[in-house]
Amino acid sequence: xxxxxxxxxxxxxxxxxxxSSKKYKTGEWRAQRPEVDKAKCTDCLTCWIYCPDNSxxxxxxxxxxxxxxxCKGCGICANxxxxxxxxxxxxxxx
Amino acid sequence: xSEPMAINGDMAIAMAWKQIDPDVxxxxxxxxxxxxxxxxxxxxxxGEVNTEYVCAESEHSALTIxxxxxxxxxxxxxxxxxxxxxxxxxxxxxxxxxRMPIIMAVANRxxxxxxxxxxxxSDAMGGRDSGWLQLFGENVQEAYDNTIMAFRIAxxxxxxxxxxxxxxxxxxxxxxxxxxxxxDKTVKDFVGPFRPVRxxxxxxxxxTYGPLAMPDYYYExxxxxxxxMDAALDVAKKTMDDFAKVSGRKYHLAEGYRTxxxxxxxxxxxxxxxxxxxVVDQLRAQGKKVxxxxxRLFRPFPxxxxxxxxxxxxAVAVMDRAMSPGTGSPLYMxxxxxxxxxxxxxxxxxxxxxxxxxxLIPGQLTEVFxxxxxxxxxxxxxMGVRK
Numbered sequence: 001x002x003x004x005x006x007x008x009x010x011x012x013x014x015x016x017x018x019x020s021s022k023k024y025k026t027g028e029w030r031a032q033r034p035e036v037d038k039a040k041c042t043d044c045l046t047c048w049i050y051c052p053d054n055s056x057x058x059x060x061x062x063x064x065x066x067x068x069x070x071c072k073g074c075g076i077c078a079n080x081x082x083x084x085x086x087x088x089x090x091x092x093x094x
Numbered sequence: 095x096s097e098p099m100a101i102n103g104d105m106a107i108a109m110a111w112k113q114i115d116p117d118v119x120x121x122x123x124x125x126x127x128x129x130x131x132x133x134x135x136x137x138x139x140x141g142e143v144n145t146e147y148v149c150a151e152s153e154h155s156a157l158t159i160x161x162x163x164x165x166x167x168x169x170x171x172x173x174x175x176x177x178x179x180x181x182x183x184x185x186x187x188x189x190x191x192x193r194m195p196i197i198m199a200v201a202n203r204x205x206x207x208x209x210x211x212x213x214x215x216s217d218a219m220g221g222r223d224s225g226w227l228q229l230f231g232e233n234v235q236e237a238y239d240n241t242i243m244a245f246r247i248a249x250x251x252x253x254x255x256x257x258x259x260x261x262x263x264x265x266x267x268x269x270x271x272x273x274x275x276x277x278d279k280t281v282k283d284f285v286g287p288f289r290p291v292r293x294x295x296x297x298x299x300x301x302t303y304g305p306l307a308m309p310d311y312y313y314e315x316x317x318x319x320x321x322x323m324d325a326a327l328d329v330a331k332k333t334m335d336d337f338a339k340v341s342g343r344k345y346h347l348a349e350g351y352r353t354x355x356x357x358x359x360x361x362x363x364x365x366x367x368x369x370x371x372x373v374v375d376q377l378r379a380q381g382k383k384v385x386x387x388x389x390r391l392f393r394p395f396p397x398x399x400x401x402x403x404x405x406x407x408x409a410v411a412v413m414d415r416a417m418s419p420g421t422g423s424p425l426y427m428x429x430x431x432x433x434x435x436x437x438x439x440x441x442x443x444x445x446x447x448x449x450x451x452x453x454l455i456p457g458q459l460t461e462v463f464x465x466x467x468x469x470x471x472x473x474x475x476x477m478g479v480r481k
Contacts, residue, residue, distance in 0.1 A: 006314040006321065011254060012193040013315045014292060015302035 026053065030073035032088040034066055040085035047077035047086060096275040103237040103266035104129030106273050107173070107199045107259070110241040111145075112137050113281040116197075117168035117288070120148035120159035124178040125211050126263040127201035131173055153178035157185040157198075164194035165303045167293025169245070172196065175263060176203035179217045183224075189256045190225025190319055192304050193291075195248035196256040198226075199241065202364065202415075203263040204450045212451020213263040215364065215416040218392075219424045225319040227257040227326055228393040230363040234271035237261040239343060240390075242276070245285045247333050252325040254291065260392075262365040262415075264451065280340050323394040330391055347396035349388045350403040352378060356385030358467050359404060359440075361429055362413035363389045366447075366454055370413070373459040384463055389425065397432035404433055407440040409466040413459075415448045422474050441469070447477040 010016050036047075043063050048056040055071035057064050066077075078086040101109070108130050111119070119138075121131040138147040146163075150156035153174050160170045174182060179200060189196055200221075204214040218228055229244060231237040237259065244257040261267055276284075292301040307315050330347060338344040351371050353359055362370050367388035377384045387403050389396070404410055414423030422430070426444035433439040445462055448454050458477060465471040 002310040002314075004311075004314070006317040009311070009314055009318070011291065011318060012191060012303070013305055013307050013311065015305050016292065016299070018300040020302075 025069050026072050027067075027069045030068070030071060031091055032073045032075065033068065033091055034071065034073065034075065034077050034086050035089055036063065036065065037085045037087070040083050042083055042085075044082060046080050046082060050076050050080045052076065096277065098272050098274050100270045101234060101273045102129065102268050102270055103231075103234045103261045104201065104268070105133055106234045106238040107241050107261070108133035108137070109275060110238050110281070111171050112143055113276075113278050114169075114171075114242070114245055114285055115143045116145055116171045118146045118148065118160065118163035118170045119172060120150050120156045120163065120170075121172045121174070122150050122153045122156045122178060124153070124175050126203055126213075126267040127173045127175040127178070127199065129267065130199055130201070153181040154185060157182045157189060157196075160196050161185065161189050161192060161194050164189075164196050165192065165294050167290035167295050169249075169288035170194070170196045171198070173199035173201070175201040176205055176211075176217045180205055180220055183220065186221045186224035186226060188304065191315065193254045193318070193322070194256055195254050197241065197244050197248060198256065198258050199237075200258045200260045201263045201267045202260050210450040211263070213265050213415070214449045214451070215260070215414075215424075216449075218258060218260050219416045219418075221258065222393055222424055225255060225323075226393065227253075227255055227323070227330075227391070228260060229257060229391055230260045230389065231266065232365055232367045232388060234266060234269070234273050235343070236345075236390075237266055238273055238275065239337065239341065239345065242281055242284060243330075243333050243337050243345075247326065247330050249286075249288065250329045250333075251289070251291075253322050253329050255319065255322050255326065260364070265365045276341060284337070284340055326394050327391075327396060345390060346399070347389075347391040348399040348403060349390060351386040351388070353385035353387060353403050353407075355383060357383045357408040358410075358463060359385045359387055359407050360411045360413060360459065360462065361387045361389060361400070361404075361425065362415075363392060363425060364415065366413055366415065369454055369456055370459060373456050373463065376456075377460065377463055382463070382467065384467075392425070392428075395428045395432070397428070400429060400432040401436060404429070404440055405436060406438075409441045409443070409469070411443050411445055411462045411466050413445050413447055413462075417446045417449065417476075426474070441466070443471050444474045445477045446475070452478065
């Protein structure tokens with residue numbers, strides 16, 4: 001629970017800090033998580049283009065995994081992957 | 095001060111806006127408000143104001159455009175009535191909660207159905223819980239004066255809330271009455287320059303307006319509106335004091351007429367107040383100890399001021415030009431809460447009247463006084479209805 005009082009919050013709930021969505025860990029919402037099979041992955045980066053939450057991590061032009069702190073598990077990456085290298089797994093299931 | 099002129103209430107508001115020259119007006123015409131935006135769009139077309147005038151495709155859109163313009167840093171005005179105000183309902187709450195000091199003229203007209211274009215206050219009462227301040231004018235002069243005071247009250251840094259300047263549809267909007275305008279410079283100096291708070295167009299201070307607030311923040315942000323309403327009582331009082339200095343016309347949040355030694359008092363808002371004072375004078379001439387209270391500021395409700403005017407009275411009749419089927423009407427409920435901690439409170443009765451533009455005849459108010467003086471009448475009465 002937040003503890004700021006009404007009078008210390010910006011008027012009307014304005015957000016007066018740029019880029020604050022980084023602090024909002026939307027990964028908590030996830031019911032299914034994407035997992036990548038790098039043996040199949042061609043690093044085409046289609047998943048990176050489609051991800052609405054900028055949660056596909058890329059290093060040196062290679063797809064290197066997912067940022068689970070912000071991935072909501074929408075499954076768009078798995079749906080778009082042209083070589084079916086991404087699968088959606090139930091959270092909390094081994 | 096100009097020479098007195100004969101003008102209707104809608105034109106008086108358009109003239110006040112012209113003197114204030116808001117940055118943006120977005121509106122959709124609806125009877126009996128149409129004259130305001132029609133006249134004002136002429137001022138825009140003729141280059142008499144610098145306002146950006148946006149023709150919206152609906153009232154919901156009109157107020158949404160106003161919110162966007164206000165967040166961008168503009169001084170904004172709009173006008174509506176009846177179904178138009180009802181169609182804005184969702185955005186009324188957004189406007190107040192985002193703390194946009196938008197001024198909206200409301201030409202009070204009843205709500206459908208049956209469809210009817212005439213006066214009552216049910217449209218404004220639909221917005222009474224939205225977080226907007228509400229000023230009610232009695233005549234054309236007050237429609238003009240309330241408009242000028244409204245900009246200053248809304249834009250005060252302690253308030254920063256939107257205001258409805260309400261005037262009775264047709265009775266004030268379309269009737270020619272005497273108006274004394276202030277000169278342009280007096281109005282401009284009184285209202286002062288617009289001071290935006292973190293405008294969206296200021297790229298050096300990036301700001302997000304209207305974000306999501308979950309159960310851990312929603313209540314605190316809603317309470318900000320309450321705190322501003324509390325502050326608004328004092329700001330409105332001081333604004334009315336200052337307005338008296340430039341205009342010679344002294345207004346109060348709630349105004350008593352011959353109440354000092356009265357035993358029986360009638361409370362009303364809007365154009366009825368004049369009729370009420372006429373009836374009070376007639377009964378006073380017969381030796382009856384009666385008085386009247388006109389409530390000018392309905393939101394925030396000046397409970398302490400109203401209680402002071404009603405303290406020690408034997409009975410009070412609250413005249414409501416709106417109804418809340420199944421319970422008492424809005425003004426009655428607020429008068430009751432105002433006196434609820436009083437030691438020996440007066441006997442308060444509610445009289446619903448004038449719905450859908452039904453004429454109010456002075457004799458009917460005389461009968462109401464006679465009824466409360468005789469300790470008669472129900473708690474809630476529907477004056478003049480054919481049952």
